[in-house]
Amino acid sequence: MIYAENILLCIAVPLGISLLFVKDQVRRFVFSFLLGMVICLLSAYISGYLSIVTGYGAEKTSIFLSPLVEELMKVFPLLFFLMMFDEDNSSIVSTSIAIGAGFATFENCCYILNYGAENLTYVIIRGMSVGVMHIVSIYALSLWFILSIRLKAFTFPNVVGALSLSMTFHATYNLLVSKPGVTSIIGYMMPILTAILLSVLRSRFALTEEKKE
C-alpha cells in the first residue's frame, strides 16, 4: 500500500514553486510535466474504479484496461492546449513530451515505492520501456495532430482514429510484457524501437518544422 497522493504532493511542490522563477517554454514544460503526474494519479483512480466495476481485479485491469484509460487521459490536456492556444509546432511537441514524461515519472515512482528498487536491471528495463512508452505514444499523437492541422484535417474522426492506434499500441505492449519469456523481451524493445522510428520519421519529413510562408 502506498499513498500516491502524498508522493505526488512531495514531488509536485518543488516543481510548482519552480514555476515562479522560470518563464516561457521552460515554465510550460514544467507545468505540463506536473500535469502529466496529476493525470497519472487520475488514471489510477479511474482504473481502480473500473477494476471494481468489471470485476477484473488489479492485474487484469492493468493489462487490459489501463492502457486505454491512460492514453485517453493523456490526450485531453494536449487537445485542450491545441484548441485553446495557437502555438507553434515545437511548443506542441514539447508540451506533449512533458505530459508523457511527467506521467511516466510518477508511475515509475509509485512502482518503485511499491515493489522496491533492489533489482537494478529490472529498474533500468522499466525506465527504458514504460518510461519511453508514455513519451512515445503521446509524441506520435502530437506529430499526427501537427500533420492533421497542417493538412487542414484536424477533425474528430482523425483525432479518435489516431488515439485508438496509440491505445492499441500501448495495450499490445502491456499484453506482451504480461508474462515472462520471449514475448516480454519483444514488448520491452517495442517502445525504444518506436522512439527510433519516430525520430527518423521526424527528420525525414521535417514534421515539426514551421511551414515557410
Next chain:
Amino acid sequence: MGLSALIVDITNLIVLLFVLVGLIRMILSGRRSMAVIFYAFSTASLSFSYIYWLIYDLMWPEERLVFAANEVSEWGHFLMCGAVLAYMFKNITRVDFGEICGITILVAVNVALWIAWSGEWLQDIVTGLCIAYWAYRLAVGLKESKSASLLEWGGLVAGFVITVLLQVASFFKGAPISALYLASFITLAVVLLIIHIKTILTLVRAKEYSDYREAFCLALLIVILTGSGMYMSSEPYYTIFLGSMLLPYSYSYIAMRKGADLA
C-alpha cells in the same frame, strides 16, 4: 480460437501488412496525398487489431474478457476509412437527410441485433456510431461517383434488408435457426458476389482517377457488408466472411495505388 479462424486471421494480417508496407512506400516515394496517409493510418489500426487479437489469444487463451483493446482499434479503422472518403469527396458539402435516415435505420437495426446476440451494449453502440459515420461517407461517395443505378441501389438495400429480417426471424421461438442462418448467409453472399464482380470490372476498365475512386468506394462497401455479415454470424459463416475480407483489402489498395498516380 479454432485452427481455421487462426489461419484466416494470420492470412488477413499478412495481406494487411503488405498493403500497409505498400502505402508507406507510396508515402516515402512522394505520392503522399492526404487520402493515402489516412488510409495507411486506417490500415495500421486494423493491422494492430489483428496483432493484438493474435497475441491475446496466444497468451491468454483461457481468458475471455468483456472488452478487448482491439475493438478500439477497429473503431479507429472505421473512422479513418470515413476520413479517407471525406477527403476524396471533400467538394461535396450537401447534407442528404434521406441518406442519413436510411443509414441510421440500417445501423440501428444492426446494433440492436448485435446487442441481442452478445449483450455487449456499450461496445456495440460505439461500433455502430463509427460504422454509421463511415457508411454515410461511403453513401455520399457511391452516389457521387455514380457507382450504382437506381435498380442496383434497390437490389443492394433489398438484399441487406432480407438478410437482416432472416436474422431477426431466428430469434422467434421454434424458428428453424440453421435454415434461417443459411438463407441469410446465401442472400448476403449473392449480394457480395455481385459487388465483387462490379468492383473487379471497374478496376479492370478504370482509366481515370474517378474510376479508381469508384472502385475504392465499392471495395469499402464490400468491407462494410462483409463486416456486417461477420458480426451477425457464428461459425462456420463467420470464418468464411472473415477469410473473404482479404479481397476488398487488395482491391482498395490497387485502387488507391493506381488512383494516386492520376490524382
